Amino acid sequence: MADTSLMPIPGHIDPVPVPRDVTPRADGRVDLLGLPRPRIAELFAAAGLDAKAAKLRAKQVFHWLYHRGVTEFEAMTDIAKTMRPWLAERFVIGRPEIVLAQHSSDGTRKWLLRTADGHDFEMVFIPDADRGTLCVSSQVGCTLNCRFCHTGTMRLVRNLTPGEIVGQVMLARDALGEWPKAGGTMAGLDFDDEDEAGGEGHYTSDGRLLTNIVMMGMGEPLYNFDNVRDALKIVMDGDGLALSKRRITLSTSGVVPQMARCGEEIGVNLAVSLHAVSKEVRDEIVPINRKYGLEELLQACADYPGASNARRITFEYVMLKDKNDSDEDAHELVRLIKHYKLPAKVNLIPFNPWPGAIYECSTPERIRRFSEIVFEAGISAPVRTPRGRDIDAACGQLKTAAQKMSRAELDRLADEKQAALG
Ligand code: SAH
Ligand code: SF4
Numbered sequence: 543m544a545d546t547s548l549m550p551i552p553g554h555i556d557p558v559p560v561p562r563d564v565t566p567r568a569d570g571r572v573d574l575l576g577l578p579r580p581r582i583a584e585l586f587a588a589a590g591l592d593a594k595a596a597k598l599r600a601k602q603v604f605h606w607l608y609h610r611g612v613t614e615f616e617a618m619t620d621i622a623k624t625m626r627p628w629l630a631e632r633f634v635i636g637r638p639e640i641v642l643a644q645h646s647s648d649g650t651r652k653w654l655l656r657t658a659d660g661h662d663f664e665m666v667f668i669p670d671a672d673r674g675t676l677c678v679s680s681q682v683g684c685t686l687n688c689r690f691c692h693t694g695t696m697r698l699v700r701n702l703t704p705g706e707i708v709g710q711v712m713l714a715r716d717a718l719g720e721w722p723k724a725g726g727t728m729a730g731l732d733f734d735d736e737d738e739a740g741g742e743g744h745y746t747s748d749g750r751l752l753t754n755i756v757m758m759g760m761g762e763p764l765y766n767f768d769n770v771r772d773a774l775k776i777v778m779d780g781d782g783l784a785l786s787k788r789r790i791t792l793s794t795s796g797v798v799p800q801m802a803r804c805g806e807e808i809g810v811n812l813a814v815s816l817h818a819v820s821k822e823v824r825d826e827i828v829p830i831n832r833k834y835g836l837e838e839l840l841q842a843c844a845d846y847p848g849a850s851n852a853r854r855i856t857f858e859y860v861m862l863k864d865k866n867d868s869d870e871d872a873h874e875l876v877r878l879i880k881h882y883k884l885p886a887k888v889n890l891i892p893f894n895p896w897p898g899a900i901y902e903c904s905t906p907e908r909i910r911r912f913s914e915i916v917f918e919a920g921i922s923a924p925v926r927t928p929r930g931r932d933i934d935a936a937c938g939q940l941k942t943a944a945q946k947m948s949r950a951e952l953d954r955l956a957d958e959k960q961a962a963l964g
Contacts, residue, residue, distance in 0.1 A: 564659060564673060571634045574634070579601065583597045603629075615627075636658065637716070641654040649932060650929045661716070662682070664760055674718075675755070676755050680762070681702055684761050688795060693760045701769055703769055710759075714752055720750050753789060754790070762802060763793070763794065771808050774810060787809050798842045799834075805848050813858055816857040816860065827866070843884055849885055858891055864904070890912060
């Protein structure tokens, strides 16, 4: 057996070198999705509009993009008819391509998506009684190899761009039918197609299915910090998708040097994939622990800007049989949270097995006992119900499953995607 202490630690350099950059579009057009409004104005100016016109057009286009979900310039009715083909020659409004769309019997929906340059990644939508959560990917693959995570078995191909990250939210809204219809209503509100100001300000998440976003899909979001920040800024922007930062959670495996920036520059809720309470076990299952140890990680949590009893840090803890699930582990978890005075809640996640995984999920009795111990110490510790088990909803599984499917199976699922979109 190899001596693991001598093996290179993935993600050992900050920032992690990324094997591949984005390939520009073959037609030379620029995708406007994910670009800040001033950048769109700059591009319009560089293409020949005077500064004032560029600024106005950027404002109009931004509104059509994020408040109306429009993907064709031709549909932008308050932009002069002659201007629309001029825009379409130079720019596009992209969406990731849908390779597969699956609908679980419990309502969970999962998509395998493809970037314009041909790389596949995943997105999941989880409806609950009081909310609908979209689980968004930040990278194609991951540099870290957490031992229980299927994405961890894949190499990092590249970072997703802000457009590809925002594009996931746009695509989910497309699929859930959450854009106001032209001249129609949304959530009971009237939208006048010609009156831009009429639409602005009315647009809230009320009445929508997609209410929350978690950066918990493929990849480590804090190893793609700038793109994740720029994407979430558009998601939170009142003129953009206008989702409150309180409804967005970023999950990290523990990239300690970027955690304070996450609080300061993005300001969203933080979730930390803790999964173990001793150096020995965390080194094994979350190898970034060999670089940033438990003490450093928990201190960074204690220092997280904006954390309070009203805005707690979530500790994710995947339940692995005979690995991290004993009574002693639960007591140690409580001790650590109290020692660092953390405003914390714990999410206990039953391990979602995948072919080739070396762990098993803890028994339901064990999980219940673990939860009780944490709960009795005054810390909320709900057990997450596994969702979408019938559609390979464990992170990274759909991509691998699709690679193994026959052409016929893929064609059948591609047909289903139409139904899912309808
Ligand atoms: N890279 C980030 C975010 C993506 S992983 C992170 O690690 O936090 C999102 C969550 O799913 C993490 O808590 C991860 O530990 C968990 N997860 C990954 N594979 C899992 C599996 N097979 N069963 C249960 N949870 C899993
Ligand atoms: Fe990467 Fe998160 Fe999976 Fe670890 S759990 S391999 S950090 S995606």
